[in-house]
Amino acid sequence: MENIRLYGGFLRVAILGKMQYKADFLVGVVSVLILNAVNLSLIGILVYNFNTLGNWDIWDLLFLYSFWMLCRSLYGIFSGHLSDLEELIVSGNFDAYLIRPVSPFVQLIGKDINYSGAGDLLVGILGFILVKTQMDFDWGILKWLYFGVCVLTGALIQVAINWIGASLCFWTTRSRAAMHIAERFTVLMQQYPVNIFGKYFQVFVTCFLPVAFINYYPSVVLLDKTTDKLCIWQYFSPLVAVLMLGIAAWVWTKGVKRYAGAGN
Amino acid sequence: MRKIKGIDLRTGAAFMRSEFYNLSIYRVSFWLNFVYTFLMMYSVGYVWRALYAANPSATGVDLSQMISYAVLGVALESVMHPARGPQSYIIEQVRKGTIEMDILKPIDFQFYMFAKNAGHMAVRFLFLVLPSLIAAYFLFSLQLPGAAELLGFICSLLLALLVSFYLNFMLGLLGMITMNIQNISWGYNAVLRFFSGQMVPLWIFPGILGVVSNLLPFRCIYAIPMSIYIGNYSGVGMLGELRIQIIWVILLGIASRMLMRYVFSRVMIQGG
Numbered sequence: 111m112e113n114i115r116l117y118g119g120f121l122r123v124a125i126l127g128k129m130q131y132k133a134d135f136l137v138g139v140v141s142v143l144i145l146n147a148v149n150l151s152l153i154g155i156l157v158y159n160f161n162t163l164g165n166w167d168i169w170d171l172l173f174l175y176s177f178w179m180l181c182r183s184l185y186g187i188f189s190g191h192l193s194d195l196e197e198l199i200v201s202g203n204f205d206a207y208l209i210r211p212v213s214p215f216v217q218l219i220g221k222d223i224n225y226s227g228a229g230d231l232l233v234g235i236l237g238f239i240l241v242k243t244q245m246d247f248d249w250g251i252l253k254w255l256y257f258g259v260c261v262l263t264g265a266l267i268q269v270a271i272n273w274i275g276a277s278l279c280f281w282t283t284r285s286r287a288a289m290h291i292a293e294r295f296t297v298l299m300q301q302y303p304v305n306i307f308g309k310y311f312q313v314f315v316t317c318f319l320p321v322a323f324i325n326y327y328p329s330v331v332l333l334d335k336t337t338d339k340l341c342i343w344q345y346f347s348p349l350v351a352v353l354m355l356g357i358a359a360w361v362w363t364k365g366v367k368r369y370a371g372a373g374n
Numbered sequence: 375m376r377k378i379k380g381i382d383l384r385t386g387a388a389f390m391r392s393e394f395y396n397l398s399i400y401r402v403s404f405w406l407n408f409v410y411t412f413l414m415m416y417s418v419g420y421v422w423r424a425l426y427a428a429n430p431s432a433t434g435v436d437l438s439q440m441i442s443y444a445v446l447g448v449a450l451e452s453v454m455h456p457a458r459g460p461q462s463y464i465i466e467q468v469r470k471g472t473i474e475m476d477i478l479k480p481i482d483f484q485f486y487m488f489a490k491n492a493g494h495m496a497v498r499f500l501f502l503v504l505p506s507l508i509a510a511y512f513l514f515s516l517q518l519p520g521a522a523e524l525l526g527f528i529c530s531l532l533l534a535l536l537v538s539f540y541l542n543f544m545l546g547l548l549g550m551i552t553m554n555i556q557n558i559s560w561g562y563n564a565v566l567r568f569f570s571g572q573m574v575p576l577w578i579f580p581g582i583l584g585v586v587s588n589l590l591p592f593r594c595i596y597a598i599p600m601s602i603y604i605g606n607y608s609g610v611g612m613l614g615e616l617r618i619q620i621i622w623v624i625l626l627g628i629a630s631r632m633l634m635r636y637v638f639s640r641v642m643i644q645g646g
Contacts, residue, residue: 134557141560148564151583152574159432159578160425287403291410298417306424307417 113216120220128225135225142229150175150237153301164306169244170333171303176237178300178325179230181264186227189219189269195276196286204369214366253332260328263351267324268296270354273362280365296321303329316343323350385481386489393493404501411452411506418444418573419514433578439604440575442517445510446600447572449503453495454535454595456563459542460487465549473550477638484543484634491539519603526612530599533619537594540626547630547637571597577606591622 128135153175157168166174195218198204207214249257275292279285304312304326315322327344330336336344419441426437433440464487467473477483510516519527545562549555567573570592579587587593598615601607607615 137557141557141564144561145564148568152568155574155579155583156421156425158580160429162428163421164424164427282402284403288406291406295410295413298414302417302421302424307420311417311420 113213116212117216117220120217121223124221124223128223138226139229139232142226143233146179146229146233149301150233164303165335166303169241170329170335171301172237173241173245173333174303174325174329175301176234176241177261177264177329179234179237180261181268181324182300183227183229183231183234184261184265185268185272186224186230188223188227189272190224190227191222192218192269192272192276193286193289194218194222196279196284199279199283199369208366208369215362247333249332256328257332260332260347263348264324264328266351267320267347267354270351270358271296271319271321273358274354277358277362277365280369292319295319296324300325320350320354323347386485386492389486389489390493390496393490394497407452407502408506411448411502412509414448415445415506415510415514418448433575435604435606438515438517441514443575443600443604444573445507445514445516446603447596449507449510450531450534450596450600451572452502452506453498454538456542456545456559456566458491458494458498459545460491460539461542461546461549461555461559463487463490464546465555468550468553473641477641483638484630487543487546488539491542492535495535517604519605522608522612523602523605526607526616527599527603530602530616530619533616533623534595534599536623537591537619537626540623540630541591541595544626544630544633547633550637550641566592566595569593570595571600575601577601591626594619594622 150172153171154168157163157171161167163171195204198207198218204214207217210217271292272289275285275289278288299315299321304315304322307315312322315326323346328347331344422437422440422444425432426440430437435443464473464476467476476486479486507516511518518524545555545559548558552558569576569587569590571587572595576584576587576593576597587597598619602612602615
């Protein structure tokens with residue numbers, strides 16, 4: 111529990127540091143808003159012309175997108191800087207993390223906080239409110255609870271994927287390119303319902319790179335898009351999150367043990 | 375060798391070669407990019423297939439043309455994405471404080487950047503785009519254009535590369551003044567993605583958005599060459615589109631020269 115207290119301390123320092131640059135904060139949030147506006151308008155134009163995508167209409171798609179934005183903002187704000195690990199290792203600064211009597215992971219995750227996630231959060235909340243007024247779904251307490259849990263687990267799955275990606279550079283020194291590609295792939299995947307991509311793809315994003323559990327499967331459950339076939343894994347998001355975090359922690363620990371410093 | 379004001383073709387070729395060797399070192403990142411390009415082609419193809427299943431006549435072109443358009447969009451993006459433009463090199467040099475070394479080289483700065491960039495693109499085109507297009511031909515039923523379309527497409531693509539270069543170059547010049555283009559680039563990338571027709575063809579844009587996209591230079595980068603490829607313009611229509619591209623190349627060429635002169639005079643004063 112000492113670690114949690116320290117993490118809070120690190121975050122406070124990071125926030126104080128960020129507060130120095132107010133203009134940068136605003137520009138960052140505005141550019142995130144533009145980016146999302148572009149993504150949403152492109153989907154909007156498509157659905158405007160075609161009416162539906164698979165069996166998803168415009169509001170279903172907005173739900174999917176907002177859901178992802180909520181996950182992504184949580185992930186981005188607290189751990190968007192995981193990819194900095196490559197720079198730390200290449201520059202040799204990671205050594206400093208190892209000699210301090212604090213878990214290196216807590217230091218890495220607490221070293222920064224990313225305000226651009228605030229833009230995503232804004233888009234997610236606004237989108238969700240819009241969908242709520244349009245679709246007027248009537249959720250019981252259980253569904254709301256499931257919604258909350260899935261937003262959290264969606265964020266955690268993304269944290270885990272990036273944590274594994276970042277840890278790879280203990281072996282390869284460079285990992286940013288791979289993470290960048292995984293990121294852009296995820297961005298594309300989260301905008302569209304996974305079932306339109308065919309069976310093999312669905313297997314790929316379910317079993318190998320489980321990004322379908324971030325927002326697709328929870329949305330399927332919450333929007334009652336379940337087909338007659340009983341697909342129990344639609345409910346597995348929380349389980350997958352725990353599993354992925356376990357794998358990530360294992361890879362990280364292995365990596366730190368293996369780490370011998372750059373140079374020499 | 376001909377020399378006009380520091381524009382020397384042999385030096386340019388040398389920079390292209392060195393860029394070629396630079397890139398061919400990173401094998402892992404090459405394979406990753408290849409897989410990524412391939413996955414993207416696969417997924418955009420499926421998005422269009424799902425859309426067409428609901429409403430086959432919404433865009434006015436048939437499905438195989440649309441898939442060719444989308445696959446080509448992915449392929450071209452992997453060459454012309456702004457992250458690969460000269461501005462990332464310029465801003466890196468600015469940050470390191472070594473940009474003077476580039477400016478003071480006895481070669482025209484813009485030409486130097488162009489040669490470097492052209493080398494980079496040539497490598498990516500040969501080793502990334504061409505193989506994935508061939509794979510796309512077999513796997514995603516990519517259409518082959520007729521002779522006239524192919525010729526038009528190649529001309530149009532070369533012009534598109536120039537337009538893309540000038541825009542990126544000007545962004546880099548801005549970076550010399552503002553010292554940071556991270557956030558501006560984000561906005562630029564987003565606007566480019568939207569108005570260039572790289573993902574969603576511009577002719578299905580509703581009302582005012584369609585008009586705006588026609589007035590901007592971004593459609594010269596993706597929409598025009600890709601539309602020519604799938605046979606959307608023929609004869610006079612194609613020539614008209616090529617003329618629009620040429621006009622933009624000239625305008626942006628002049629604008630970038632003027633901006634370069636202005637920025638350099640400011641940089642010189644700052645440097646002291």
